[in-house]
Amino acid sequence: MILGRVIGTITSTINHPFYEAKKLLIVEKTDAGGEPLADYLIAVDVVDAGVGERVLVLDEGNGGRQIFAAPDAPIRSVVVGIIDGVDEGRGESGEP
Amino acid sequence: MILGRVIGTITSTINHPFYEAKKLLIVEKTDAGGEPLADYLIAVDVVDAGVGERVLVLDEGNGGRQIFAAPDAPIRSVVVGIIDGVDEGRGESGEP
Amino acid sequence: MILGRVIGTITSTINHPFYEAKKLLIVEKTDAGGEPLADYLIAVDVVDAGVGERVLVLDEGNGGRQIFAAPDAPIRSVVVGIIDGVDEGRGESGEP
Amino acid sequence: MILGRVIGTITSTINHPFYEAKKLLIVEKTDAGGEPLADYLIAVDVVDAGVGERVLVLDEGNGGRQIFAAPDAPIRSVVVGIIDGVDEGRGESGEP
Amino acid sequence: MILGRVIGTITSTINHPFYEAKKLLIVEKTDAGGEPLADYLIAVDVVDAGVGERVLVLDEGNGGRQIFAAPDAPIRSVVVGIIDGVDEGRGESGEP
Numbered sequence: 001m002i003l004g005r006v007i008g009t010i011t012s013t014i015n016h017p018f019y020e021a022k023k024l025l026i027v028e029k030t031d032a033g034g035e036p037l038a039d040y041l042i043a044v045d046v047v048d049a050g051v052g053e054r055v056l057v058l059d060e061g062n063g064g065r066q067i068f069a070a071p072d073a074p075i076r077s078v079v080v081g082i083i084d085g086v087d088e089g090r091g092e093s094g095e096p
Numbered sequence: 097m098i099l100g101r102v103i104g105t106i107t108s109t110i111n112h113p114f115y116e117a118k119k120l121l122i123v124e125k126t127d128a129g130g131e132p133l134a135d136y137l138i139a140v141d142v143v144d145a146g147v148g149e150r151v152l153v154l155d156e157g158n159g160g161r162q163i164f165a166a167p168d169a170p171i172r173s174v175v176v177g178i179i180d181g182v183d184e185g186r187g188e189s190g191e192p
Numbered sequence: 193m194i195l196g197r198v199i200g201t202i203t204s205t206i207n208h209p210f211y212e213a214k215k216l217l218i219v220e221k222t223d224a225g226g227e228p229l230a231d232y233l234i235a236v237d238v239v240d241a242g243v244g245e246r247v248l249v250l251d252e253g254n255g256g257r258q259i260f261a262a263p264d265a266p267i268r269s270v271v272v273g274i275i276d277g278v279d280e281g282r283g284e285s286g287e288p
Numbered sequence: 289m290i291l292g293r294v295i296g297t298i299t300s301t302i303n304h305p306f307y308e309a310k311k312l313l314i315v316e317k318t319d320a321g322g323e324p325l326a327d328y329l330i331a332v333d334v335v336d337a338g339v340g341e342r343v344l345v346l347d348e349g350n351g352g353r354q355i356f357a358a359p360d361a362p363i364r365s366v367v368v369g370i371i372d373g374v375d376e377g378r379g380e381s382g383e384p
Numbered sequence: 385m386i387l388g389r390v391i392g393t394i395t396s397t398i399n400h401p402f403y404e405a406k407k408l409l410i411v412e413k414t415d416a417g418g419e420p421l422a423d424y425l426i427a428v429d430v431v432d433a434g435v436g437e438r439v440l441v442l443d444e445g446n447g448g449r450q451i452f453a454a455p456d457a458p459i460r461s462v463v464v465g466i467i468d469g470v471d472e473g474r475g476e477s478g479e480p
Binding site for chain 4: 001002003078082083086087
Binding site: 199200201202203204205206207208210216218220232233234235243244253254264265266267268269 | 443451468473
């Protein structure tokens, strides 16, 4: 999994029933400390994450399908959690 | 998934029934704002995308096979949607 | 899938029945225009491609196994087609 | 698999039974000699690794699910072992 | 698949029956001519490769499991062959 921050949403019509009422998030990848890396991915939201929030992204299709219990979902990346805290061995720093 | 822009098509004979009458697109990867990145991929078209259009590409074989409901399709990347809008948290910017 | 050019062959004994009489190609990755990128992969040949030819490579194991209709093939990348033409939106340029 | 060093832990609520009581580690990738590379990943712990320990990470979902014997686990990367020694052909150097 | 050179071995205890008596190799990636690239991977040995030998690595879990005929093996990369020769279109150059 990787860490990232939601920076926007995508509007696109995907002709597959799985995508009805799903939100597609633009997630900027970050390092462990939250600093942006020059990369992003588009992920399906499952935790109702908003722009600016730090999130955990599962970037593997078979695992993503398990999150939705949808073995036929045409997906790769899923925002599976909002990050409540990162402990880099120097104490707890929650950054909502 | 990733964002990209269609920059051309590929003509090649692939000896598998799945590829009869399928269009192979050259998709330049872009950042969230639509700026080209120095990378591309070849994807099967499912939305009749044309050169210049911004698209959403699913880059995972098992997911791609679900889009076509073809469990034996020898594919990896599929253009699954034309982008209608990108909202980077500063309002809606549709860029057809 | 990606585009590449065959630059050589590999001789190696792989102890699996799938590899009997299979040709292993060294494929240099190229951009859409055919310019070499500083990367390569080793792919199983299915179209009898020769050194110098531009090819289309499927870089996903499950898809590759479908090309050979061999669900137990220990492969990842397959040269699935010789490129007959690339149309970058400025007309057709066949580059054999 | 890759080599890395545990540099912290992540606190995040993931709505899937697999993640109850699982520890999520931040693993900094290293080269074979243990020098840090400018990359990391988030992996599920299975060996009770602590911050600072050098570890072996399996970065493939289907393999990771086998480690947990959990075919429905929504995971990609797993810390599968603590490194007891690295022999780079110049003798054994254990670096716990 | 990729080409590499064995540069060492890893000692680590992995709690899964598959890893009993398996050798874990550190493989430095190389280009087609055998020049080292600044990258490596950890692969399970199946050909009894020694330090310094040029090898062929299959970097895909499902394919790797086929090599061992072990559908439940938690692996990703396997050293599947020792390279007997590389023909870069300028004649045969065996480099054991």
